[in-house]
Amino acid sequence: MEAGTDLASAVVLLLNFVVVPGLAYGSQLALGALGITLVFGILRFANFAHGDTMAFGTMITILVTWWLQSQGVNLGPLPTALLALPAGILLTIALLVITDKTVYRYYRHHKAVPVTFMIASMGVMFMTNGIVRFVIGPNDQRFLDGERFIIRARDFKTMTGLSEGLSIKLSQGLTIVIAIVLVALLFWFLQKTRMGKAMRAYSDNEDLALLSGVDPDKVVLVTWIITAILATIAGTLYGLDKSFKPFTYLQLLLPMFAAAIVGGIGNPIGAIVGGYVIAFSEVVVTYAYKKVFVYLLPVSMEPDGLLQLLSTDYKFAVSFVILVLVLLVRPTGIMRGKLL
Amino acid sequence: MSFLSGENLVGGYGGADILKGCSIDVNAGEIAVIVGPNGAGKSTAMKALLGMLDLRQGEVRFRGKDISGLTPQDRIAEGIAFVPQTSNVFTSMTVYENLEMGAFLRDDDISATIEQIYELFPILAEKSNQLAGELSGGQRQQVAVGRALMSQPEVLMLDEPTAGVSPIVMDELFDRILEVRQTGVAVLMVEQNARQALQIADRGFVLVVGENRHTDTGAALLANPEVRRSFLGG
Numbered sequence: 001m002e003a004g005t006d007l008a009s010a011v012v013l014l015l016n017f018v019v020v021p022g023l024a025y026g027s028q029l030a031l032g033a034l035g036i037t038l039v040f041g042i043l044r045f046a047n048f049a050h051g052d053t054m055a056f057g058t059m060i061t062i063l064v065t066w067w068l069q070s071q072g073v074n075l076g077p078l079p080t081a082l083l084a085l086p087a088g089i090l091l092t093i094a095l096l097v098i099t100d101k102t103v104y105r106y107y108r109h110h111k112a113v114p115v116t117f118m119i120a121s122m123g124v125m126f127m128t129n130g131i132v133r134f135v136i137g138p139n140d141q142r143f144l145d146g147e148r149f150i151i152r153a154r155d156f157k158t159m160t161g162l163s164e165g166l167s168i169k170l171s172q173g174l175t176i177v178i179a180i181v182l183v184a185l186l187f188w189f190l191q192k193t194r195m196g197k198a199m200r201a202y203s204d205n206e207d208l209a210l211l212s213g214v215d216p217d218k219v220v221l222v223t224w225i226i227t228a229i230l231a232t233i234a235g236t237l238y239g240l241d242k243s244f245k246p247f248t249y250l251q252l253l254l255p256m257f258a259a260a261i262v263g264g265i266g267n268p269i270g271a272i273v274g275g276y277v278i279a280f281s282e283v284v285v286t287y288a289y290k291k292v293f294v295y296l297l298p299v300s301m302e303p304d305g306l307l308q309l310l311s312t313d314y315k316f317a318v319s320f321v322i323l324v325l326v327l328l329v330r331p332t333g334i335m336r337g338k339l340l
Numbered sequence: 341m342s343f344l345s346g347e348n349l350v351g352g353y354g355g356a357d358i359l360k361g362c363s364i365d366v367n368a369g370e371i372a373v374i375v376g377p378n379g380a381g382k383s384t385a386m387k388a389l390l391g392m393l394d395l396r397q398g399e400v401r402f403r404g405k406d407i408s409g410l411t412p413q414d415r416i417a418e419g420i421a422f423v424p425q426t427s428n429v430f431t432s433m434t435v436y437e438n439l440e441m442g443a444f445l446r447d448d449d450i451s452a453t454i455e456q457i458y459e460l461f462p463i464l465a466e467k468s469n470q471l472a473g474e475l476s477g478g479q480r481q482q483v484a485v486g487r488a489l490m491s492q493p494e495v496l497m498l499d500e501p502t503a504g505v506s507p508i509v510m511d512e513l514f515d516r517i518l519e520v521r522q523t524g525v526a527v528l529m530v531e532q533n534a535r536q537a538l539q540i541a542d543r544g545f546v547l548v549v550g551e552n553r554h555t556d557t558g559a560a561l562l563a564n565p566e567v568r569r570s571f572l573g574g
Contacts, residue, residue: 194444197433197437197440197441198441198444200430200432200433200437201430201433201437201441201444203432204430204431204432204433205427205429205430205431207424207427208424208427208428208429208430208441209430209441210412210413211412211413211416211422211424212416212441212442212444212445212487212491213413213416213417213444213445213491214441214444
């Protein structure tokens with residue numbers, strides 16, 4: 001084989017197993033971390049219920065998807081879940097507004113310290129988790145339909161004549177496109193609209209925002225609405241890309257928090273940067289590089305082992321390690337968020 | 341009758357009373373200054389007028405109306421603006437956005453008011469797209485006063501506007517405050533730099549442990565030997 005095609009094969013291999021999955025997973029983490037960072041910046045507490053908010057929104061979306069499928073409704077090549085998303089978002093908004101009215105508002109009026117809010121959010125987390133498992137069960141649920149791939153590995157191989165294929169799942173493409181659109185919308189809202197500016201002002205300096213006439217109840221309400229939209233979409237995209245299992249969403253809390261903190265908590269750009277940093281670190285250190293080096297090195301130097309830095313079982317440890325390293329070197333995070 | 345007045349104010353932040361029957365008032369087109377030693381309750385008296393503490397006695401009147409029952413937000417909407425001593429700008433927002441936030445309750449076109457502020461503080465026009473958190477102390481104070489003026493208030497309250505700024509910047513800020521008075525706004529401020537503040541004041545209130553010790557025109561207080569000896573260092 002020529003050196004040129006070997007190099008191309010190695011690049012395709014990395015694209016297929018590292019870059020594309022990393023981008024998709026990073027986008028999902030970024031959307032989740034954005035919700036966490038917004039709540040932290042504006043309501044000033046670490047919302048441990050965020051993973052289960054995602055699970056709740058995804059569950060509603062799945063139930064509506066199943067119902068639509070049973071009615072024979074579908075979106076052709078696109079997953080039916082996209083059609084069910086608005087219902088999931090609306091009910092998640094309802095859930096968050098009700099928990100705010102019944103739980104968080106009480107502590108807000110009593111000017112509770114952030115740690116009290118955090119513990120309260122853990123209660124909300126267990127409750128939401130219970131509801132989700134009670135309604136849909138603890139098992140894996142699949143709800144993906146429509147076209148599976150944008151590019152299939154086999155088609156790619158015949159197209160390019162390379163010995164390695166590149167496959168991009170429709171769910172991965174959708175995740176990246178939707179994440180870009182959502183983030184653009186969110187930034188437009190925060191930078192350009194009156195309400196968005198009020199939210200930034202409230203997050204920056206609560207007392208001065210009140211002195212300027214910002215209505216705190218409205219800011220809180222809009223924050224929960226945006227959080228519900230982000231959480232439901234992030235959860236559904238993750239579910240389409242992998243699968244839906246309530247416990248997995250609880251576990252997602254760690255990488256999402258790591259992303260928000262690494263990027264600089266309270267800073268939306270930081271949440272996005274953090275999402276990709278965490279996702280790529282997880283994928284990069286758990287990928288087995290043996291095949292890549294087989295392409296790149298002469299036969300005599302072929303590696304014996306898998307060249308995998310860390311077993312995939314330890315992928316959550318990666319978030320922890322990065323979190324500790326960043327907090328040691330730069331406690332405010334990459335993009336300078338608030339000090340925790 | 342005064343434009344904004346607090347009469348016989350008694351109260352504190354929940355514990356012991358800090359104000360023990362002090363009276364403050366200010367008229368339109370006038371600068372009133374509250375001075376006094378540390379812990380005299382100067383800032384507390386101003387916050388009482390804004391409704392930021394619980395009064396046990398006394399009442400706050402604005403344009404002849406009793407506003408003692410209104411929240412700070414409602415008083416802002418009535419036409420009182422307040423510049424806190426610290427954290428008085430949105431550091432993560434641009435100078436322009438800070439001014440915009442000052443006009444948050446207004447529905448009309450704010451561009452003319454922004455032009456006025458830029459005329460008053462030319463440096464703000466130059467730095468309009470810079471983050472307020474990146475400005476120097478004196479420039480921040482100008483942003484803070486500009487933000488407060490954006491609501492087109494009838495009363496402007498300033499809590500130690502010259503704290504921590506250089507003497508040159510202080511003189512310039514006082515000049516600007518004199519210009520604000522020209523527009524018919526009632527200015528009430530608390531000041532550590534008593535001598536300089538009384539020089540521009542139409543009226544001064546010397547507070548000691550929550551009570552009025554002296555109340556007179558700025559010039560008269562500066563000339564008063566007892567005030568000079570006790571509060572102005574001779």
